Amino acid sequence: MAENNISNASKGSGRPVLVTSALPYANGSIHIGHLVEYIQTDIWVRFLKLIGKNAIYCCADDTHGAPIEINASKQGISPEELIAKYYKEHTEDFSKFLIKFDSYYSTNSPENRHYAELIFSRLKEGGHIVTKEEEHTYCEHCKRFLPDRYVKGKCPKCGAEDQYGDVCEKCNATYSTVDLVDPYCVLCKNPPVRKKSRHYYFRLSHFSDFLRDWISSNKELQPEVRNHVLSWIDEGLDDWCISRDGPYFGFKIPGEENKYFYVWLDAPIGYISSTANYCKTHGNKCSAEDYWTGNKADIYHFIGKDIIYFHLLFWPAMLKASGFNLPRNVFVHGFLTVNHEKMSKSRGTFLTAREFLEFGNPEHLRYYYAANLSRS
Incomplete structure (x- = not known):
């Protein structure tokens, strides 16, 4: 160094x-x-x-x-x-x-x-990574798991249509592809199915208290941004899937x-x-x-x-x-x-x-x- x-x-x-x-x-x-x-x-x-x-x-x-x-x-x-x-x-x-x-x-x-x-590796060593087998969005027509940007549907939080499978452009809510309402494959327009796959997850909830303190103490952060992020923390933070299938x-x-x-x-x-x-x-x-x-x-x-x-x-x-x-x-x-x-x-x-x-x-x-x- x-x-x-x-x-x-x-x-x-x-x-x-x-x-x-x-x-x-x-x-x-x-x-x-x-x-x-x-x-x-x-x-x-x-x-x-x-x-x-x-x-x-x-x-x-x-x-x-x-x-x-x-x-x-x-x-x-x-x-x-x-x-x-x-x-x-x-x-x-x-x-x-x-x-x-x-x-x-x-x-x-x-x-x-x-x-x-x-x-x-540091996240794993710190006990902040776990593996789980859970359902993910799979297109039987395209023969592939669909990543966030290749499945669309209605936002499960606000109901906005044609939203991607990771974040809503209307309400900024985040979610997984399986949470979408009436989903469809962006590639072929067919409705996907759910299929199990093992993935790595980051235990974001481990950092709820730290994030709340960090956001609250940052006086330079725009107030409307601070309030929005704090509302997400108060709602509870989910584990974050950090792996994808080929x-x-x-x-x-x-x-x-x-x-x-x-x-x-x-x-x-x-x-x-x-x-x-x-x-x-x-x-x-x-x-x-x-x-x-x-x-x-x-x-x-x-x-x-x-x-x-x-x-x-x-x-x-x-x-x-x-x-x-x-x-x-x-x-x-x-x-x-x-x-x-x-x-x-x-x-x-x-x-x-x-x-x-x-x-x-x-x-x-x-x-x-x-x-x-x-x-x-």
């Missing part, structure tokens, strides 16, 4: 600051809704650097999961080729919108495998033949591996551990409101259990809407970053977002 030269690793002085944005999925193009977050974060990091803070901005492509494997198969290419295609496109688009990362990496990296396996593109769980880490286990770990990439590309004057262990730096996440559950419950519990630093704060933004509705291809209100550039100046969009974003 490198010595603690973190304060000299980049320009600036004072306590080092690590800032991240949520990782864009390597299965499609960046659109102007995505850009809300990256422009917001970029502006904040630029401000920190201008006032002399020792700040770095790290991000990465989120590259694992069944959607990657399925989309690559449809295109007749390997998953590695698909994620390479979108990595090139994403980095080009970010550059054209003047978004400057200190490290932009990939979750399909040796560093991410290392930290995913390290954190998983076929699946991701990291195989050590000792297993056809079980893989769920994408939401290794995706946020991409923040740590991108930090490691930053240190590697800056002469190894620091290490990821300098930022993520020992309380030597302040960590800030920028995310959308649809992934609050993962970043304010699962992620901090994983970090706490495995001996890594927690973020000092998580900034949450809403969705970009057109006429108070979510962007939609069918309504003609959906614009990719590249489509915007055909008629618009990227600096105009940056100014518009900066002028209109609020803390709520």
Whole structure:
């Protein structure tokens, strides 16, 4: 491990600051809704650097999961080729919108495998991982278990239709695919069945008291976000399934033949591996551990409101259990809407970053977002 030269690793002085944005999925193009977050974060990091803070901005492509494997198969290419295609496109688009990362990496990296396996082993050693055989959603027509994003139905909490099998975009509730009402397979539209499979679960309930204290004591957290997360804790936290059956593109769980880490286990770990990439590309004057262990730096996440559950419950519990630093704060933004509705291809209100550039100046969009974003 490198010595603690973190304060000299980049320009600036004072306590080092690590800032991240949520990782864009390597299965499609960046659109102007995505850009809300990256422009917001970029502006904040630029401000920190201008006032002399020792700040770095790290991000990465989120590259694992069944959607990657399925989309690559449809295109007749390997998953590695698909994620390479979108990595090139994403980095080009970010550059054209003047978004400057200190490290932009990939979750399909040796560093991410290392930290995913390290954190998983520490969770097991701490008694926070159990295995259970439970029912999961299986499509008899497609002959495969259906991951969260390949089964839709009505939200079991609020009844909203056409919701994915992990989180409701209307009420932000989380659940499993078998909880959906009137589910159907996204691939073939047929109703799935339930089939038993053995999986690994993270005992999130072990951290209820810790999470309640951590959320309640964070005075920087937006009040409406704090209240929302506390309501979930009060309702009781369920064990979280952190494995998936093959076929699946991701990291195989050590000792297993056809079980893989769920994408939401290794995706946020991409923040740590991108930090490691930053240190590697800056002469190894620091290490990821300098930022993520020992309380030597302040960590800030920028995310959308649809992934609050993962970043304010699962992620901090994983970090706490495995001996890594927690973020000092998580900034949450809403969705970009057109006429108070979510962007939609069918309504003609959906614009990719590249489509915007055909008629618009990227600096105009940056100014518009900066002028209109609020803390709520």
